[in-house]
Amino acid sequence: MAIDDRKIRILEAIINDYINTGEPVGSRTIAKRYDLGVGSATIRNEMSDLEDMGYLEQPHTSAGRVPSSKGYRLYVDNLMQRSKLSIDEELRIKKYLIDCAMLEVDKIVKQASTLLSELTNLTCVVQTPSVRQSYIKSVQLLMVDEFNLVSVIVTDSGVIKNHRIKVAKVPSVEELQTINKVINSRLQNLTIDEINLEVINNLKRDFVGYDDLFNAIVTALYDSLKEENSSEIFMEGTTNIFNYQEYNDIESAKEILNLLYNKDYVIELIEPKGDITIKIGDENYIPGAKNCSVISAEYSLGDRPIGTIGLIGPQRINYSRVISIMAQVMKELNDMLKGQGLD
Numbered sequence: 001m002a003i004d005d006r007k008i009r010i011l012e013a014i015i016n017d018y019i020n021t022g023e024p025v026g027s028r029t030i031a032k033r034y035d036l037g038v039g040s041a042t043i044r045n046e047m048s049d050l051e052d053m054g055y056l057e058q059p060h061t062s063a064g065r066v067p068s069s070k071g072y073r074l075y076v077d078n079l080m081q082r083s084k085l086s087i088d089e090e091l092r093i094k095k096y097l098i099d100c101a102m103l104e105v106d107k108i109v110k111q112a113s114t115l116l117s118e119l120t121n122l123t124c125v126v127q128t129p130s131v132r133q134s135y136i137k138s139v140q141l142l143m144v145d146e147f148n149l150v151s152v153i154v155t156d157s158g159v160i161k162n163h164r165i166k167v168a169k170v171p172s173v174e175e176l177q178t179i180n181k182v183i184n185s186r187l188q189n190l191t192i193d194e195i196n197l198e199v200i201n202n203l204k205r206d207f208v209g210y211d212d213l214f215n216a217i218v219t220a221l222y223d224s225l226k227e228e229n230s231s232e233i234f235m236e237g238t239t240n241i242f243n244y245q246e247y248n249d250i251e252s253a254k255e256i257l258n259l260l261y262n263k264d265y266v267i268e269l270i271e272p273k274g275d276i277t278i279k280i281g282d283e284n285y286i287p288g289a290k291n292c293s294v295i296s297a298e299y300s301l302g303d304r305p306i307g308t309i310g311l312i313g314p315q316r317i318n319y320s321r322v323i324s325i326m327a328q329v330m331k332e333l334n335d336m337l338k339g340q341g342l343d
Contacts, residue, residue, distance in 0.1 A: 003053060003074075009036055010046050011055055012079045015067045019316055022245050024064025069281030069315065072293070076278055076319050083321040085328055093119075093325075097332045105156070105306075105337065109299060110234065112333045113309060117237025119325045122313040123260065124236045127267055129306040136190055139183045141217070143170050151220045156301055163220040167213055182206045183217070195221070231307070233266055246291060246314040259288035260312070270296040270310025276326055281315045293317055297330045301337050309333075 003011075013034040014025045027044035030036065036043065047065050050056045055071035058064075067075070085093075093115065100111040109126055117124040134155035141149050149165040171179060186203045187195065200218060207214035238260060247253050259265055265286045269279075279294045296310035311326060 003055070006036075006038070007046050007050055008079065010043055011050055011067075011071060012075065014047070014056065014065060015071060015075045018066055019318055022316060024059055024062040024066050026064040029064070067315070069283060072280045072315055072319075073283070076280065080320050082327070083324045085324055090328060093328050094332055097336055101336060105301060108336065109307065109309070109333070110236070112329055113234070113236040116309065116311060116326065116329050117240055119329075120311055120313075120322050121237070121240050121243060122311045122317065122322065123238055123241045125266055125270055125310045125312060126234050127270060127308040127310075128232045128234070130231050134191065134306070136187050136192075139187055139221075140180055141165070141176055141183070143173070143176065146170050151217065153221070163223055165216045165220045167216055171210070171213065179210070179213070231267060233263055235260065241313060244314045244316070246316065252291070255288045256292070259286065259292075265289075269294055269312070270308050272296045272298050272308055276323060276330070278319070278323070291315060295322060295326055297326060299330065299337060300334050
């Protein structure tokens with residue numbers, strides 16, 4: 001059975017009504033609230049057909065219908081028009097991120113996630129880049145006392161790693177300045193995986209007379225970063241999701257919390273496949289995510305994608321507005337991070 005224009009208009013009305021009210025929708029409600037040019041009996045028959053076609057579902061406790069994942073997908077892909085944000089909203093987003101411009105990259109992204117969770121009333125998840133994928137921005141050796149140094153490694157994505165180095169005798173201030181220049185000339189703008197044997201040997205040649213210090217520095221470098229193979233995640237607005245009636249019962253709340261606190265599941269769930277990726281209900285194969293919608297996008301440093309931001313909520317979200325907010329925040333965020341690439 002083909003889905004004709006009348007069925008599409010009825011489906012669109014049902015989805016809009018359900019998004020607004022959260023209540024299963026009956027034919028009389030659609031006939032009263034929407035001028036579709038047909039009576040409730042005709043609408044009832046069309047709703048029955050839409051259910052047979054998989055676009056609607058009927059909850060056990062209600063005579064009304066609710067959209068299925070398939071129905072929402074048709075709506076998002078073919079019926080929905082993005083909301084246009086007001087000038088004030090666009091300026092608020094721009095100003096909020098401009099106020100963060102002097103922060104480290106990871107803090108800017110964290111602020112962007114806070115803004116997204118506030119504007120959408122959804123849970124926002126950020127996947128940060130693995131340290132091993134990040135470029136070394138600087139390495140500094142600082143004196144603690146006459147037998148101890150601390151190495152401070154800063155990456156382009158804002159991650160800072162500290163490691164204490166025990167030495168027989170700390171170099172003088174002047175020697176440390178020279179050593180720091182040498183280290184940065186060799187390691188700056190490399191990823192951890194790019195620090196190969198050739199790089200190490202070149203660095204070793206620069207450390208003639210400082211063999212013990214060289215060995216301690218290389219050990220510290222790898223000890224600081226060897227465990228950082230995987231991305232990290234952080235969340236903003238975790239409790240926002242409980243503002244939706246879909247998560248009012250204990251089992252649903254437990255299911256979504258188990259999902260949100262499983263790092264591997266969340267990383268897979270928000271993985272983007274384009275500019276803005278929308279996964280709806282049954283399209284999510286992750287345990288606990290069948291009743292969720294996920295809207296995600298990559299953020300970049302310069303021209304290099306380094307992480308992902310995702311919004312998680314029930315299927316019944318205002319897709320038009322949420323997608324518009326996501327697009328605007330990601331545009332402003334990526335424009336800002338363009339200027340934060342390596343010099």
